[in-house]
Amino acid sequence: MNELLELEAPLRLGIFAGLFALVALWEWRAPRRSCKWARRRRWPGNLGVALLSTLLLRLVTPAAAVGAALLAAERGWGLFQQLELPPGVAFVASVLLLDLLIYFQHRVFHRVPLLWRLHRMHHSDPDFDVSTAVRFHPLEILLSMGIKMAAVLLLGAPATAVLVFELLLNATSVFNHGNLRLPEGVDRWLRLLIVTPDMHRVHHSVRHEETDSNFGFSIPWWDRLFGSYRAQPAGGHEGMRIGLTEFSGEREIRLADMLLQPLRSAPAQSASPTRDA
DSSP, X not given: OHHHHHHHHHHHHHHHHHHHHHHHHHHHHSBSSOOSSOHHHHHHHHHHHHHHHHHHHXXXXXXXXXXXXXXXXXXXXXXXXXXXXXXXXXXXXXHHHHHHHHHHHHHHHHHSHHHHHHHHHHHTOSSOXXXXXXXXXHHHHHHHHHHHHHHHHHXXXXXXXXXXXXXXXXXXXXXXXXXXXXXXXXXXXXXXXXXXXXXXXGGGBSSHHHHTSXXXXXXXXXXXXXXXXXXSOTTOTTTOOBSBTTBOSGGGGXXXXXXXXXXXXXXXXXXXXXXXX
């Protein structure tokens, strides 16, 4: 199984890079919306923070979630290890439960003021395209990985299931953050299976009631099941405003300001009383 650990990083990078390039080309040729900022202005900050996050993860948790799964299997730790479930059942249950965990983690990061300070860097992007998929604060990425590793150990999730979950999470995040135009009928049916760009874009609206909806990244069912689903933005996709009203302007695309985002306070007249701390 050590081969799986060695395979994880190049496999994730290869799939991510290939899909990122495909979505970037697609949204360049057929964008859903016009962007405020040129790619050459926004992308250095978004890609730069992604690089810092990757380096931090490799430094602090080189084995990551797959390594936690291998450790659980070796030591016999976790619920599924104790129940001795059939491999197929453990595989499917692990992927579903880990995705459900990410859904609730996302909701908690919106609700708890200190965690929102980390997560709001993702939402302060003034545009919405494939580069937004990697715009997460390095400390949020590290905290999220710690949560996933703890869940993997508690579940005793199979390493192959954890790898598939991570690949699915990365791939769908790149896809559903794309500035992509899908035929209405295709989007309507596709969002029954995965989170589509039109579904997730609502989550990046400046309207708080829309930001607090459509929390799913991969599987779209959780939002419907737990009452957080919103089909369309009130202003339509072309007319909706992206980002955070209280954090806007050029500093939100500069790498240094992005990294300092958790330390910055919103203007008193526009801060959300339920989020800003």
